Amino acid sequence: MHALDVLGDPVRRRLVELLAQGDKAAGELTDVVRDEFGISQPAVSNHLKVLRDAGFARSMPAGSRRIYALQAERMTEAQQWVDAQVAFWLTRLDALDTELHRGRRAASEEES
Template structure:
């Protein structure tokens, strides 16, 4: 089966762990490809390839600064991912609400047991 193109959307682009690492580094501010490659322990061509993919799906922007190209995070591209993950929020909130209710019931039962033991 053919592999999906990594440049088709943000979901595919961030499926690659090194690209997620690049995004994490760019949260701290703009960086050159040389800095990113050094910090990630990869070659400059590897880092450039990942940055190209991230730029094509709108997760990274680039700006010229003299002879350097500085890459920065464009978090607007993460919106589809945020919205998709947000759809699971109701599930997790409901799960945590049920867990909280269970813990309250358990505490109440233990308090009642302790009160019964004190009465005897």
């Protein structure tokens, strides 16, 4: 599954945001997401499983709890896609800026 497919879901994006702040217990993640999105604990668990299976998160047992941590390496795929889009649009916007300046210059020369 492509990184952006995984991150396309707002619940999973929120879980990634929470994990970017540091490792968190599954219960802590569930409490936050349940309050914000109004979904059940099993639904949050399913989203965490998707993140684990896609390589965005890992879980480690800690007694009776599970601690989740972000696997930042997987974010590289999403970042590369974003970088490519930014480069594409910056090139186009720079060309547009050049043409706008040419048009202004030509209009001012015609007025003179």
